[in-house]
Amino acid sequence: MNNISIRTANSNDLETLLEFEQGVVAAERPLDSFLGDGELTYYNIPELITAKNIHFIVAVSDEELVGSGYLRVADSNHYHKNLKHGYIGFIFVKPSFRGKRISNLILESLKNWAKEKELKELRLDVYSNNASAIKSYERFGFTKSLVNMRIDI
Known part of the structure; x- marks a missing residue:
C-alpha cells in the first residue's frame, strides 16, 4: 500500500472534496431509486471544514487526496443511554485506492478523535443493499441497528 497519511481537511481541499461528493452520489445512485437526477449535493462541505463540533479528515497519498470522512458530535435521543x-x-x-483499507484508517482516526471527546458511541448510515460497505463497517466493529423502510405512494 502507498504511504497513506490522515490530516484535517481544509479549504484548499474544497475542489477535490466536491468531486468526492459526486463520487458518493454516483456510488449510491444505483442503490437508491429515490435519488433525483443530475448533480446532487449531500453536504455543506465548507461548514464541515469549519464547524467546531465536526472533525473532517482526508486521507492523502503523495500529496493526492484519496479519501475523506467526518465525525459530527450529535445529541442522542433523550431515551438513549449516551446523551x-x-x-x-x-x-x-x-x-483506484479501494481495497487498501484506507477507510479503516479514516474510521480509526475518527474513532480516536471521538474518544478524545469522551464519546461512547459511533453511528453511521449505510444503504442496506451496499454489501461491500456493510462488510467493511462490520469488519471495523459496527453492528446493524435500525432498518429504515419506505414505500412509493
Missing part, C-alpha cells in the same frame, strides 16, 4: 454520540459521514475512497 451524545459521534455520527460518521462522507466516507469516500477514490476507486
Whole structure:
C-alpha cells in the first residue's frame, strides 16, 4: 500500500472534496431509486471544514487526496443511554485506492478523535443493499441497528 497519511481537511481541499461528493452520489445512485437526477449535493462541505463540533479528515497519498470522512458530535435521543454520540459521514475512497483499507484508517482516526471527546458511541448510515460497505463497517466493529423502510405512494 502507498504511504497513506490522515490530516484535517481544509479549504484548499474544497475542489477535490466536491468531486468526492459526486463520487458518493454516483456510488449510491444505483442503490437508491429515490435519488433525483443530475448533480446532487449531500453536504455543506465548507461548514464541515469549519464547524467546531465536526472533525473532517482526508486521507492523502503523495500529496493526492484519496479519501475523506467526518465525525459530527450529535445529541442522542433523550431515551438513549449516551446523551451524545459521534455520527460518521462522507466516507469516500477514490476507486483506484479501494481495497487498501484506507477507510479503516479514516474510521480509526475518527474513532480516536471521538474518544478524545469522551464519546461512547459511533453511528453511521449505510444503504442496506451496499454489501461491500456493510462488510467493511462490520469488519471495523459496527453492528446493524435500525432498518429504515419506505414505500412509493
